[in-house]
Amino acid sequence: MRRYKVSVTTAADGTATTYTPRFDGKIHSIHYLKDGSNGYANGVDFTITAEATGENIWTESDVNASTVRYPRAPTHSQAGVASLYAAGGTAVQAPVGMASDRVKIALAQGGASKVGVFHVLVDNR
Template sequence: MHVQRYSVAVATASDGSATAYSDQVNGLLSRIRYVKTDFADGVDFAITLEDTGETLWTQNDVNASATVAPRQATHSTAGVAALYASGGVAVNDMIAVAGRIKIVIANGGASKAGTFHFVTV
């Protein structure tokens, strides 16, 4: 298995906002690691795929470094949600990424920074 890590350092403007992009990313997204440098407590993230707008991670009021492993619901070839038979719970899988990842920050504090690491397999 080939594992790749992509890192994006993000710095906010004086109003606490920022938009940053990764380099080209290809693979199945395994996890996202946010490393807090000095973003203000209560920072908000919206991380999506640039070309399609698919959501990878959105969260408000983040106060500390965090790791998430985003997954999306799967579907049958008929376009129907795939469910575990016994409980009707959605079957989730890693998100395929082919392109740049867009990171939008709000409420990050004036001229503050943080880093995002994207790990794909």
């Protein structure tokens, strides 16, 4: 595993966009740590994507506290049909893979000049 720690400070309008370094591997988890003294306003919105393709990794609105997510993407057959665990069942999901790409972290409604930290854990075996 490898950890990419990204500190994100919002602008006066409560928005921010920043990136991890480039990496190769599968995203294992993303940890958001709310700063104890100058954290984002309650209700901050996250849009976290792959920079090169725009693939969604984690989108969540109205986040109030530190949290951890284990993002996964739905899988498909060679015919483009969604893979399911059982007929009409839950989608089969797999970790999001990245190849020489960066994770783009975009925030909205975070409050002026507020701080948070994101830890992106990557399985790069």
